[in-house]
Structure formats: structure tokens, C-alpha cells
Amino acid sequence: MRALDLDYMLGLVPVILGYVPLTLIMAGAGMVLALILGSLLAVERVFKVPVLDWLVMLFISFFRGTPLLVQLFLFYYGLPQVLSFLTQINGVTAAIMGLTLHFSAYMAESIRAAIAGVDRSQWEAAQSIGMTQGQMMRRIVLPQATRIAAPTLVNYFIDMIKGTSLAFTLGVTEMMGAAQKEAAGSFLYFEAFLVVAIIYWIIVEILNQGQQRLEIWLNKGYVR
Amino acid sequence: MLKQILPAISVAATIAGAPVLAQDTETLRVGMSGGYFPFTFVRQDELQGFEVDVMNAVGEEAGLEIEFETMSFSGLIGALEAERIDTIANQITITPEREAKFIFTQPYVVDGAQVVTREGNSEIEGIEDLSGKTVAVNLGSNFEQLLRDLPNADEIDIRTYESNIEQDTALGRVDAFVMDRVSSAQVIAESPLPLELAGAPFSEIRNALPFRSDEAGQAMRDRVDAALTSLQEDGTLTEISHKWFDSDITKSAE
Numbered sequence: 001m002r003a004l005d006l007d008y009m010l011g012l013v014p015v016i017l018g019y020v021p022l023t024l025i026m027a028g029a030g031m032v033l034a035l036i037l038g039s040l041l042a043v044e045r046v047f048k049v050p051v052l053d054w055l056v057m058l059f060i061s062f063f064r065g066t067p068l069l070v071q072l073f074l075f076y077y078g079l080p081q082v083l084s085f086l087t088q089i090n091g092v093t094a095a096i097m098g099l100t101l102h103f104s105a106y107m108a109e110s111i112r113a114a115i116a117g118v119d120r121s122q123w124e125a126a127q128s129i130g131m132t133q134g135q136m137m138r139r140i141v142l143p144q145a146t147r148i149a150a151p152t153l154v155n156y157f158i159d160m161i162k163g164t165s166l167a168f169t170l171g172v173t174e175m176m177g178a179a180q181k182e183a184a185g186s187f188l189y190f191e192a193f194l195v196v197a198i199i200y201w202i203i204v205e206i207l208n209q210g211q212q213r214l215e216i217w218l219n220k221g222y223v224r
Numbered sequence: 225m226l227k228q229i230l231p232a233i234s235v236a237a238t239i240a241g242a243p244v245l246a247q248d249t250e251t252l253r254v255g256m257s258g259g260y261f262p263f264t265f266v267r268q269d270e271l272q273g274f275e276v277d278v279m280n281a282v283g284e285e286a287g288l289e290i291e292f293e294t295m296s297f298s299g300l301i302g303a304l305e306a307e308r309i310d311t312i313a314n315q316i317t318i319t320p321e322r323e324a325k326f327i328f329t330q331p332y333v334v335d336g337a338q339v340v341t342r343e344g345n346s347e348i349e350g351i352e353d354l355s356g357k358t359v360a361v362n363l364g365s366n367f368e369q370l371l372r373d374l375p376n377a378d379e380i381d382i383r384t385y386e387s388n389i390e391q392d393t394a395l396g397r398v399d400a401f402v403m404d405r406v407s408s409a410q411v412i413a414e415s416p417l418p419l420e421l422a423g424a425p426f427s428e429i430r431n432a433l434p435f436r437s438d439e440a441g442q443a444m445r446d447r448v449d450a451a452l453t454s455l456q457e458d459g460t461l462t463e464i465s466h467k468w469f470d471s472d473i474t475k476s477a478e
Contacts, residue, residue: 002416015269077302087307091295171295171303173258180387181266181294184259187415189391 012195019175027161030099038107045112063105072098076170091172114149147218154211251289255309258294262410262468274468275313285451298364317366317429326434329449334476336425338405343418350423355379357399360389367402406473
């Protein structure tokens with residue numbers, strides 16, 4: 001057994017930290033876009049618009065049914081052979097697109113479940129005072145559904161942060177890619193991958209703290 | 225890192241309907257893995273190695289701006305085809321299959337395929353001894369094909385890897401790996417991994433820069449090829465080779 005090269009690890013920390021913003025930008029953009037798309041899909045699933053519903057089900061089925069890595073390869077290396085303008089899309093954009101489509105399918109399902117979890121009497125009350133369907137969703141149902149869906153949505157965000165590590169296969173040097181390349185130059189695999197693991201862990205732990213505060217804030221109206 | 229985000233934004237703008245920015249003809253986008261010591265590797269976030277020096281010298285000679293793009297090795301050929309990069313500087317060996325698809329410059333490295341084992345493994349002294357053994361090789365590399373073409377290929381358990389074949393051999397998960405002689409020797413000399421060369425190199429390989437075989441690719445190939453000729457003649461390539469390998473790998477050993 002050899003001793004850990006601590007000096008090497010310390011030297012690597014600022015290098016890997018330099019890639020944290022890129023990871024957060026990819027995951028953050030993916031999260032915002034996936035939330036919007038996921039909510040739209042969920043609302044559609046609740047109202048079951050003819051024809052559209054069939055398409056949405058197909059979309060969700062495909063993006064939940066295939067691995068994220070396969071989807072990323074499909075967009076980045078596959079589709080440009082068919083649609084040449086897609087070569088204009090760089091790795092970062094393709095990664096964000098992949099994360100958005102993949103996770104919006106998952107989010108659609110958990111947001112739909114959360115909407116279904118809002119008591120039926122709330123819907124009826126909203127209708128009884130003459131709200132339109134749009135007003136009812138916006139003012140009554142979605143705010144309550146958000147509270148129910150929040151923990152799973154934060155979970156997806158955590159998954160998304162870790163999912164950005166696949167972007168290296170698209171030529172985006174993010175945290176994992178940087179660690180991989182440093183390891184290939186130094187052959188100190190354990191040190192390099194340990195540093196990147198600890199940094200991911202710290203980021204997710206910070207998010208965990210945020211999640212707890214978010215839940216307390218969302219539950220304010222329900223404290224008895 | 226900013227370099228990666230800015231294009232993302234400009235691409236987003238392009239999609240939103242802004243006019244497509246004209247591709248700068250003076251820029252040569254060079255793809256490499258950044259994970260093939262000592263040809264292309266990263267230390268403290270700095271991309272370096274033999275390939276980096278050669279391409280920078282080519283850029284200076286040919287009056288081209290060199291832009292390095294790093295991505296996993298198996299993605300490089302796809303990226304070249306998809307016009308995401310203009311060439312690959314990652315010890316790409318000239319093979320008939322690749323020549324059918326791409327056009328190459330003159331070879332700038334002459335090398336051999338080498339079997340490497342864990343230190344102290346005396347069972348493997350050459351390719352004949354690989355029968356019944358597990359052998360690691362980089363996915364999509366020319367060495368994979370070389371292994372599959374061996375007369376005893378049926379008896380070899382060939383494992384393809386995205387990276388880290390040296391580590392898996394050192395850990396004993398596979399019996400050997402096959403890579404080029406020059407970087408194998410360099411890995412053994414400079415890494416802490418317990419590895420050793422097994423026998424003599426078994427095939428001469430000539431490595432060059434591939435380009436797409438369209439008109440623009442042809443023009444760029446000719447320009448880079450002319451630069452390689454002058455760098456070969458004025459001794460620059462030999463100098464770069466000595467810097468990294470203490471020997472001249474840019475010419476046939478005779």
C-alpha cells in the first residue's frame with residue numbers, strides 16, 4: 001500500500017473548483033428549463049388533450065425509457081448526421097438540452113402526481129367562485145402541488161448535477177473530465193477521483209441544507 | 225472555462241435567429257483526448273504534451289490559429305465527421321479503413337505496437353503468449369484492430385476501455401494492455417504504476433493527422449502537410465521529440 005499524495009490532492013482542489021461554475025450552469029439551466037417543460041407536460045397529462053396526450057406520453061416514455069448517456073450521444077453525434085444544422089450546437093448546449101429533455105420527463109410524472117395530490121375540494125371551491133381553468137391551476141392547484149413536489153424536484157436537481165459528469169463524453173471538460181485528464185497525466189487515480197468525489201459531495205450537501213429550508217418555508221401555511 | 229460558456233451563449237443566439245457567424249478560415253480546430261501521456265495530457269489544468277507542441281509549431285509555420293478541443297478518445301472520430309473539429313492530434317495511425325474515410329498528412333511519428341504487463345509477469349513475452357489472456361486496449365484505437373487481426377485473436381479476451389488501461393493492468397484486472405511503444409515506455413518510466421514492457425514491438429505504425437476528404441479539408445490538409453515538411457526539414461520535429469522522449473520518434477528507426 002502506498003500513502004496518499006496529499007500535496008497532489010491539495011494542488012488539484014483549486015483546479016477542480018474552477019470547473020464548479022460550469023457544472024452549476026449546466027445543471028441550473030437544465031433545471032429551470034426542465035421545470036418549465038415538465039410542468040407543461042404534467043398539466044397536459046392532467047387535462048388529457050386529445051392527440052397531444054398521446055404525443056406527451058410517447059415523449060415521457062422515450063426519455064424515461066432510455067439512458068441519459070444514450071440520449072446525449074444521440075443528439076450530439078447521431079442527429080447531426082441527419083440534420084446538419086445541429087453541428088452548430090456545442091457540447092455545453094447539447095448537454096443542457098439532454099438534461100432538460102431527460103429530467104422533464106421524470107419531473108412531469110412527479111408534478112402530475114403532486115397535482116393529483118391536491119384535494120379535489122380545492123378544485124371544486126375554485127370552480128364554485130367562477131375561476132377559469134387557467135386561474136385555478138395558477139392560483140390554487142400549482143402552488144399547493146409545488147409543496148408536495150418540492151422534495152422530489154430537489155432530488156432531480158441533485159441527479160442532474162451528477163448527470164453533468166457525462167458531458168465529458170461530448171467534449172465538455174467539466175469537473176469529472178478535468179479529474180480524468182489530470183489522472184491520465186499523473187497516474188494518481190485514487191487522489192484525482194477522490195478530490196472530485198468530495199467536491200460533488202460538498203455541493204450536494206449544501207443543496208440538502210437548502211432543501212430543508214425550502215421545505216420549512218413551503219410548509220409555513222400548514223404548521224399547526 | 226469561459227471559452228466553453230461563451231460559444232454556448234453565441235450558439236443560443238444563433239438558434240434564436242441571429243445570423244450564423246462565419247467560420248474563421250484561419251482557425252484550425254484540433255481534437256485530442258487530453259488523456260494520452262505524454263502525447264496529450266493535463267497537469268494543473270494545463271494542456272500539454274508532444275501533440276500540443278507539434279500543433280503549435282504547425283500553427284506558427286502555416287499561419288493558422290490553433291484551437292484545442294479535448295474530448296474522450298472514442299468521440300474524436302465522430303466529432304471530425306460531424307465537422308466539430310478539423311483534425312485529430314492524438315497519434316492517429318494510418319489504416320486502410322481510416323484512409324477510405326479521411327485524408328491524411330504525411331506521418332509525423334513512426335512507432336510500434338507494444339504489449340505491456342504488470343511488473344514481474346514473466347508469462348507474457350510477446351503476442352503468441354496472449355492466447356488465453358485478457359488484454360486491455362483503448363476503444364476505437366488502432367491497437368484494437370491490430371489485436372483482432374492477430375492469428376490467435378480468437379483465443380484472446382480483448383477488453384475495450386474508454387481510458388485507464390494502464391491502471392487496470394497494474395491492478396491485475398487484465399493480464400496486459402497494448403499501446404504504442406513510445407508512450408508505453410514513457411508511462412513505465414514516469415508513472416508510479418508497476419508495469420513493464422513484454423517483448424519487442426510487434427507492428428510498425430505510422431501516425432498522421434486526418435482531415436475530412438471534402439474540398440476545405442483537402443486545402444487544410446495540404447497547408448498542414450507543407451508545414452510538417454518544413455518542420456521536419458528544419459529539425460523542429462526532432463527537437464520536440466527529444467524534449468518529450470529523449471529520442472527521435474518522428475523518423476523511421478531504420
